[in-house]
Amino acid sequence: MTDSFSLSLYQAQLMAAAQQLSRLNEVSERYGLTLTDAEIHTLAKAHLETLQTAGRLELGESLLPRLTYAFCDSPYINRSEYLDTLLALQELFYTLKNECNDALTDEELIEALRKVFNHRAHGSLSYLENLTVSDLYRALNGSLDDREDEEAFDDTDF
Amino acid sequence: MTQTFDPTLTLYEPAAEPLWTEEESAELELRLYRLLQSQFCSQTQGDSASVRMEEAAELMESIRYTLDLYLRLHGWPRRALLTQNLPVLFRAAQELLLTQVEETRQLYQRARLMVKPFGNQSLMDTLNGIGRFFSGYNARFRAQQIPADIDYQLCHPIPDAIQGVQYIREYLSRLLIENQLVTRMNPERVRALLSRACPDYRDLLVNLYEPVAACTVGLSLLGGGETLLELLPEQGIQITHMLSLITPEEAKATLRAAAEAACGRLELNQPMASRYLADAAEALYPRLSSSETGFYGVFSIR
Numbered sequence: 001m002t003d004s005f006s007l008s009l010y011q012a013q014l015m016a017a018a019q020q021l022s023r024l025n026e027v028s029e030r031y032g033l034t035l036t037d038a039e040i041h042t043l044a045k046a047h048l049e050t051l052q053t054a055g056r057l058e059l060g061e062s063l064l065p066r067l068t069y070a071f072c073d074s075p076y077i078n079r080s081e082y083l084d085t086l087l088a089l090q091e092l093f094y095t096l097k098n099e100c101n102d103a104l105t106d107e108e109l110i111e112a113l114r115k116v117f118n119h120r121a122h123g124s125l126s127y128l129e130n131l132t133v134s135d136l137y138r139a140l141n142g143s144l145d146d147r148e149d150e151e152a153f154d155d156t157d158f
Numbered sequence: 159m160t161q162t163f164d165p166t167l168t169l170y171e172p173a174a175e176p177l178w179t180e181e182e183s184a185e186l187e188l189r190l191y192r193l194l195q196s197q198f199c200s201q202t203q204g205d206s207a208s209v210r211m212e213e214a215a216e217l218m219e220s221i222r223y224t225l226d227l228y229l230r231l232h233g234w235p236r237r238a239l240l241t242q243n244l245p246v247l248f249r250a251a252q253e254l255l256l257t258q259v260e261e262t263r264q265l266y267q268r269a270r271l272m273v274k275p276f277g278n279q280s281l282m283d284t285l286n287g288i289g290r291f292f293s294g295y296n297a298r299f300r301a302q303q304i305p306a307d308i309d310y311q312l313c314h315p316i317p318d319a320i321q322g323v324q325y326i327r328e329y330l331s332r333l334l335i336e337n338q339l340v341t342r343m344n345p346e347r348v349r350a351l352l353s354r355a356c357p358d359y360r361d362l363l364v365n366l367y368e369p370v371a372a373c374t375v376g377l378s379l380l381g382g383g384e385t386l387l388e389l390l391p392e393q394g395i396q397i398t399h400m401l402s403l404i405t406p407e408e409a410k411a412t413l414r415a416a417a418e419a420a421c422g423r424l425e426l427n428q429p430m431a432s433r434y435l436a437d438a439a440e441a442l443y444p445r446l447s448s449s450e451t452g453f454y455g456v457f458s459i460r
Contacts, residue, residue: 009191057214059198060207097208105205 010048013058017044020065028072032079039083046087054094063090063106070110076123088125089113100133104140112136120144163314163430164324164331175235182240189244194218196245201299216300223302223322224251227258255297258323263292265330273337274345276352277360284310291326312336313367313438335434336367342424343370347387355458368438369458375413375439376457378420385424394453401446409447413439 021040028034035043047064051057067089071077077085096109104112113128116139121127138144178186197217198209209217228251229238238247266288275281287307294305302321312332320328340348348370352359355369374384379397389397401409417439421432445452453459 009188051208055211056208057211058208059195059214060202060204063207094208097206098210102206102210106207107205 013048013062014041014044017047017062017064020062021068024065024068024072028068031072033072033077033082034079035083043083043086043090047090050091050094054098056094056097063093066106067093067110070114071117074114074118074123076118085125089117089128092125092128096131096133096136100136103133104136108140109136112139115139116144162320162328162331163335163434164327175237178236182237186239189239190218190221193221193244193248197221197299216302220299220301220303221248224248224255224297227251227322227324228254252298255301255323258327259292259295259297262323262327262330265327265334266292269330269334269337272341273333274341276340276345276349276366278310278364278366279361280310280363281366284308288326288330291323295323297323309363311363311365313365313371314434331430332434335428335431336365338426338428338431339374339424339435340366340370342426343385343387347385351387351458354460371417371435371438372442372456373458374420374424374435375416375442376453378416378423379412382423384420389453389457389459391454391459394457394459395450397457398446398450398453401443406443406447410440410443413443 018037018040021035021043022037025034043064047062064086068086071085071089092113093109096113097104097106100109113136116131116135117123117125117128120139135144194214194217197220198214201217202209225239225248228234228247229236231254269288270285273281273285275285284307287309289306291304291306296303296305301323304322304325306326308329310333312329313336314332316325316328316332348366351369351373352366356362356364359366370387373387373389376389376393376397377384377386379400380389380393401412404412414436417435418432421427421435426432426435442456445456
């Protein structure tokens with residue numbers, strides 16, 4: 001595709017993502033989380049850069065609103081780190097999407113990340129960064145938390 | 159259009175049109191991008207909103223391939239992609255592609271029945287390998303790909319520009335043309351010639367048509383008797399001498415004319431067969447003119 005086309009496509013994607021995100025503020029503000037216009041722009045721009053770094057092209061419904069919607073009710077996110085958390089989550093999402101060779105659908109991957117973040121990781125992004133594809137599968141079928149329980153049991157088994 | 163021996167494609171040439179403006183190119187890319195989005199959604203059924211760049215590029219190539227085939231077979235200019243309803247045109251193009259696949263399947267069945275491999279392993283493997291194309295070909299999302307194992311080398315290789323189902327059509331068309339000449343001859347004489355040309359012709363990746371074509375042209379240059387499929391050293395010397403007396407252009411024209419005359423005598427009346435043999439004949443010239451003994455290899459003289 002030509003450079004001028006890529007540029008206009010980039011602008012169009014940026015605007016579309018920003019519009020969708022500003023609408024999501026209506027939902028997230030119930031949990032005390034909102035993004036300013038500048039933050040929305042930062043997030044939308046970072047999203048496109050992350051896609052490029054991950055070597056992916058977004059052709060369907062944007063990830064950001066779905067990711068925001070899934071995480072905005074997390075007890076581990078507060079206003080001051082809301083933007084940074086979303087920035088980190090979308091990066092993680094595409095890294096793991098590539099690592100699992102697209103075997104997990106978007107919804108499954110978001111759900112797995114949400115489950116781990118809200119339970120086993122207790123809101124730790126560093127914990128999510130060390131997740132393997134197997135961990136994601138276990139999170140989806142609930143066995144990751146079972147394993148945690150077993151490990152906790154083992155620790156006290158002396 | 160790249161030179162083709164597929165009878166359905168030779169009838170068509172791309173429609174001539176003036177150069178595209180930048181605005182037109184940008185408009186087309188936007189239309190194609192929307193089509194890419196739509197194709198992607200059909201492919202993933204909403205499971206994923208993003209795709210690896212390489213896969214997006216493959217999908218876009220498939221779209222372009224499908225549209226290009228439709229335009230060419232209808233003799234439409236590329237600007238039709240701007241003036242027509244693109245999703246409608248694309249659906250029609252996909253239907254046409256499926257028709258082409260079905261026709262190619264029939265061509266393949268014909269080849270299975272008619273092609274005589276003379277024990278050549280690569281030809282037998284290739285005939286089997288092409289069969290896998292029909293179960294592996296993804297006309298909807300990877301129309302440009304060629305999921306088939308093809309080892310056997312044709313006398314005239316297919317240009318890289320030909321892809322997807324058109325490649326298989328072209329390959330089978332050429333293979334049938336080659337087979338027509340080879341099976342026109344006495345099988346024992348063909349075997350004898352092949353053994354002289356390459357004693358391991360059954361196991362090696364050699365083309366069966368080339369030695370037959372060369373002998374046919376050589377004998378035609380001497381006035382006929384092509385079905386003998388054997389030349390004597392004196393005849394090779396005579397041909398070399400004959401060609402050395404004229405310019406290279408005249409020599410190539412003489413070789414082509416000999417091929418056409420041979421096709422007439424052998425009742426290979428399809429223009430494609432004649433053109434194919436004429437191309438093979440012309441390609442003999444550098445080998446015949448490079449040395450005084452080049453004819454030994456060309457005509458498989460022992």
